[in-house]
Amino acid sequence: xxxxxxxxxxxxxxxxxxxxxxxxxxxxxxxxxxxxxxxxxxxxxxxxxxxxxxxxxxxxxxxxxxxxxxxxxxxxxxxxxxxxxxxxxxxxxxxxxxxxxxxxxxxxxxxxxxxxxxxxxxxxxxxxxxxxxxxxxxxxxxxxxxxxxxxxxxxxxxxxxxxxxxxxxxxxxxxxxxxxx
Amino acid sequence: xxxxxxxxxxxxxxxxxxxxxxxxxxxxxxxxxxxxxxxxxxxxxxxxxxxxxxxxxxxxxxxxxxxxxxxxxxxxxxxxxxxxxxxxxxxxxxxxxxxxxxxxxxxxxxxxxxxxxxxxxxxxxxxxxxxxxxxxxxxxxxxxxxxxxxxxxxxxxxxxxxxxxxxxxxxxxxxxxxxxx
DNA sequence: CCGACTTGTGTACGGCGTACACTAACCGTA
DNA sequence: TACGGTTAGTGTACGCCGTACACAAGTCGG
Numbered sequence: 001x002x003x004x005x006x007x008x009x010x011x012x013x014x015x016x017x018x019x020x021x022x023x024x025x026x027x028x029x030x031x032x033x034x035x036x037x038x039x040x041x042x043x044x045x046x047x048x049x050x051x052x053x054x055x056x057x058x059x060x061x062x063x064x065x066x067x068x069x070x071x072x073x074x075x076x077x078x079x080x081x082x083x084x085x086x087x088x089x090x091x092x093x094x095x096x097x098x099x100x101x102x103x104x105x106x107x108x109x110x111x112x113x114x115x116x117x118x119x120x121x122x123x124x125x126x127x128x129x130x131x132x133x134x135x136x137x138x139x140x141x142x143x144x145x146x147x148x149x150x151x152x153x154x155x156x157x158x159x160x161x162x163x164x165x166x167x168x169x170x171x172x173x174x175x176x177x178x179x180x181x
Numbered sequence: 182x183x184x185x186x187x188x189x190x191x192x193x194x195x196x197x198x199x200x201x202x203x204x205x206x207x208x209x210x211x212x213x214x215x216x217x218x219x220x221x222x223x224x225x226x227x228x229x230x231x232x233x234x235x236x237x238x239x240x241x242x243x244x245x246x247x248x249x250x251x252x253x254x255x256x257x258x259x260x261x262x263x264x265x266x267x268x269x270x271x272x273x274x275x276x277x278x279x280x281x282x283x284x285x286x287x288x289x290x291x292x293x294x295x296x297x298x299x300x301x302x303x304x305x306x307x308x309x310x311x312x313x314x315x316x317x318x319x320x321x322x323x324x325x326x327x328x329x330x331x332x333x334x335x336x337x338x339x340x341x342x343x344x345x346x347x348x349x350x351x352x353x354x355x356x357x358x359x360x361x362x
Numbered sequence: 363c364c365g366a367c368t369t370g371t372g373t374a375c376g377g378c379g380t381a382c383a384c385t386a387a388c389c390g391t392a
Numbered sequence: 393t394a395c396g397g398t399t400a401g402t403g404t405a406c407g408c409c410g411t412a413c414a415c416a417a418g419t420c421g422g
Contacts, residue, residue: 010400035379047380048401056379110333141336142327142345149330152291155322164323167352174351191369216410228411229370237410 012044014052014062021063035059061108067094068114073121080129081169087121088147088165089158096151110148119144130176139172193225195233195243202244216240242289248275249295254302261310262350268302269328269346270339277332291329300325311357320353 020041025033035056039046053059071094074086095109109115119140126136146168150161201222206214216237220227234240252275255267276290290296300321307317327349331342 012400034377036377045402047382047403050380051400110335138341138344139348141331141334141341142348145330145334145336145345146323146327146349147330148333149326149328150322152329153322153326154291155326160319160322163319164326164349167320167323167356168327168345168349169352170355171348171351171353174355175348193369215408217408226371228372228413231411232369 012042012048012052017042017049017052017059018063018066021059022066025063061112064095064109065112065114068109068112068118070094071114071118073117074125076124076128080125081166081173083125084122084143084169085162085165087118087125088143089161091118091144092147092151092161095148110144129173131172135176142168142172193223193229193233198223198230198233198240199244199247202240203247206244242293245276245290246293246295249290249293249299251275252295252299254298255306257305257309261306262347262354264306265303265324265350266343266346268299268306269324270342272299272325273328273332273342276329291325310354312353316357323349323353 017038021033021038024038024041035049036046039049042048049059053062071087071090074083074090076083122140122143123136126139127133131139143165146164150164155161198219202214202219205219205222216230217227220230223229230240234243252268252271255264255271257264303321303324304317307320308314312320324346327345331345336342
């Protein structure tokens with residue numbers, strides 16, 4: 001028999017806490033996300049949250065990790081530039097979206113498992129496109145820097161995001177092989 | 182006679198406070214920068230700081246504004262790509278440097294007068310390079326996004342920063358005029 | 363000499379993260 | 393049926409934070 005079969009339902013869970021935290025941050029901004037307010041939203045005493053997260057920092061990490069992990073993997077069909085567009089747009093949306101006003105939390109998002117998977121996806125696309133390993137690495141970092149930076153810089157939305165991305169892709173494509181001359 | 186000639190020296194000043202704040206943030210991280218610790222470093226009571234800044238947010242704004250304003254204007258001689266390199270490298274260093282671990286404060290840096298001057302410098306270079314107004318705007322935003330994003334993404338330093346920047350510049354240059362075909 | 367102004371001193375309050383000790387509910391076992 | 397262990401959530405408490413407010417000390421022009 002399985003050694004775990006506790007019948008009492010905790011009521012709380014990491015998932016439920018993260019949901020509430022994301023909602024609170026989305027509604028009132030990241031600054032309003034305090035352990036006390038969060039506990040209140042869950043109708044629980046503040047210390048209850050510490051059964052599920054070591055401290056507030058761990059909770060924040062989990063929040064951005066979840067957002068990062070939600071970035072959709074693009075299908076592996078179609079031209080590489082289109083797939084790269086989809087991947088980076090999705091990245092940008094995930095980091096600036098659910099994590100919402102989490103702009104300030106960007107750096108920590110780049111250290112999560114989700115980010116590693118993302119890099120894998122990106123590098124695969126670049127490999128398909130004919131970049132060798134070293135160049136794909138540099139290219140991926142440049143693309144990610146652009147995608148992340150565009151969150152801070154803002155601009156007038158998707159067309160502008162695509163414009164810069166296309167220019168960067170143009171440049172990368174032109175440098176793909178040492179020199180065709 | 183000039184209406185201001187008070188002989189008592191305040192001891193405190195916005196400049197002195199900002200210096201201490203920058204030092205504290207550089208030494209112990211942005212998280213350690215509290216009004217109380219800062220006041221202690223200046224050997225003053227916390228409330229004294231409020232004579233010079235409305236609140237902590239204003240102080241932080243002033244801090245990043247100063248860093249942004251310190252970005253050197255590149256000389257207007259030489260090829261445009263070289264000048265653009267210098268400007269963006271300087272931007273990146275200023276935002277990631279003195280503001281130090283101020284990574285989290287990046288967004289507010291882009292709303293300062295210093296950032297406006299920076300944009301002016303960048304747009305001037307792009308104009309020299311033959312971009313029309315609209316395209317220079319989009320190009321500048323893309324370049325700034327890349328420079329800012331590279332702070333978050335990290336990477337192995339200057340060569341990598343230059344690599345991505347060059348690829349973006351390549352792409353921008355290729356698109357400068359509608360089509361040369 | 364005197365009121366006005368400037369600068370920094372104190373005091374106080376509400377909110378924060380969280381350490382720590384506790385209770386209540388439920389389990390498997392005897 | 394009774395019981396020790398485990399788990400989930402409850403309370404209490406402490407030290408830090410930003411900052412509102414009232415105040416004293418020093419310096420000015422008149």
